[in-house]
Amino acid sequence: MTLGEIYQFVVKEGINADPRGKEFVQKGLARAKKIYQKLGKDAQKEFDKESLTNPYSDTRVLFGDQKQKVKTIMLGIDIGPAELLLADRLNQGKKKIDLVISHHPNGRALAALAEVMEVQTDILKNMGIPINVAESLMAERIAEVNRRVMPSNHARTVDAARILDLAYMCCHTPSDNHVASYLQRLMDREKADTLGDVLDILKSIPEYRHAAAEKAGPKIIAGEEKRRAGKIFVDMTGGTEGSKDIFQKLAQAGIGTIVAMHLSEEHFKKVKAEHINVVIAGHIASDTLGMNLLLDKLQKRQSLDILECSGFKRVKRK
Numbered sequence: 001m002t003l004g005e006i007y008q009f010v011v012k013e014g015i016n017a018d019p020r021g022k023e024f025v026q027k028g029l030a031r032a033k034k035i036y037q038k039l040g041k042d043a044q045k046e047f048d049k050e051s052l053t054n055p056y057s058d059t060r061v062l063f064g065d066q067k068q069k070v071k072t073i074m075l076g077i078d079i080g081p082a083e084l085l086l087a088d089r090l091n092q093g094k095k096k097i098d099l100v101i102s103h104h105p106n107g108r109a110l111a112a113l114a115e116v117m118e119v120q121t122d123i124l125k126n127m128g129i130p131i132n133v134a135e136s137l138m139a140e141r142i143a144e145v146n147r148r149v150m151p152s153n154h155a156r157t158v159d160a161a162r163i164l165d166l167a168y169m170c171c172h173t174p175s176d177n178h179v180a181s182y183l184q185r186l187m188d189r190e191k192a193d194t195l196g197d198v199l200d201i202l203k204s205i206p207e208y209r210h211a212a213a214e215k216a217g218p219k220i221i222a223g224e225e226k227r228r229a230g231k232i233f234v235d236m237t238g239g240t241e242g243s244k245d246i247f248q249k250l251a252q253a254g255i256g257t258i259v260a261m262h263l264s265e266e267h268f269k270k271v272k273a274e275h276i277n278v279v280i281a282g283h284i285a286s287d288t289l290g291m292n293l294l295l296d297k298l299q300k301r302q303s304l305d306i307l308e309c310s311g312f313k314r315v316k317r318k
Helices: 003-016 022-038 041-046 081-092 107-111 113-126 131-149 156-164 173-190 195-203 206-213 247-252 265-273 283-301
Strands: 060-063 072-076 099-102 168-170 219-222 231-235 255-260 277-280 305-309
Touching: 003 022, 003 060, 003 168, 003 173, 003 283, 060 107, 060 156, 072 081, 081 099, 081 156, 081 305, 107 113, 113 131, 131 247, 156 168, 173 195, 173 231, 173 283, 195 206, 195 255, 195 277, 206 283, 219 265, 247 255, 247 265, 265 277
Parallel strands: 072 099, 072 305, 099 168, 231 255, 255 277
Antiparallel strands: 060 168, 219 277
């Protein structure tokens, strides 16, 4: 496969795994095309044309020729200049790295992180929160995240890839869509009675078992093992944490337990006040699971050598 084919594949599979449904995403792409067509010539020059076919602004080829053939991928949860220097060092020896993939975004994909958070708005609607309420609360949070990422040195790692002439891409929301949909289906099917059952379900998954052995596995941070789980909401996609003021609405919609990758202290205080149980599955383990689910599909297309780094552990499923 080429770099471009891998990029197109992860976007397509991200759409297929999107919790909002493929049809909903396609309608969003159609709206983006209409907006683009109505813009003036100057505005069209600034428009991100990739967003006409890729709904995930945090997933991009950041450097490299998309026609380049790829056989060996170095993949990590976070890639910075240090990991790129490691890939270059390996390339000086017997190992040949064709492509470096980061789960978390960098470059223009990091700068545009807030844009993908609209995914959360429609997921909240599907969980029973009125769309006007979800949009209002998420608009404030999206603006907050946008302000937070604005001062970042987005180009630092991409510049390192360019100087070292290493093909480099990131794959964020397509991977997160996979873990969110996978775990929601699993929780719905297994019908966990207690929070202890939720932990058992998570620890039946290799990525979370490995994380538990490394002291970074699933933990209950609000509630106790014997408590009833009630309706479970797996909250693991949409760029980053949503609005801290959404938990009251989730409680009113009947959510008893949230299973999340991570939760800030400010969010934790708000969710605890609403008596919602919270199970933190684990950030790096959840990201690893999402990337593994995506790689399983990719490697059915072509055999690829995967070099693990930066917290990622390859687990193959049938």
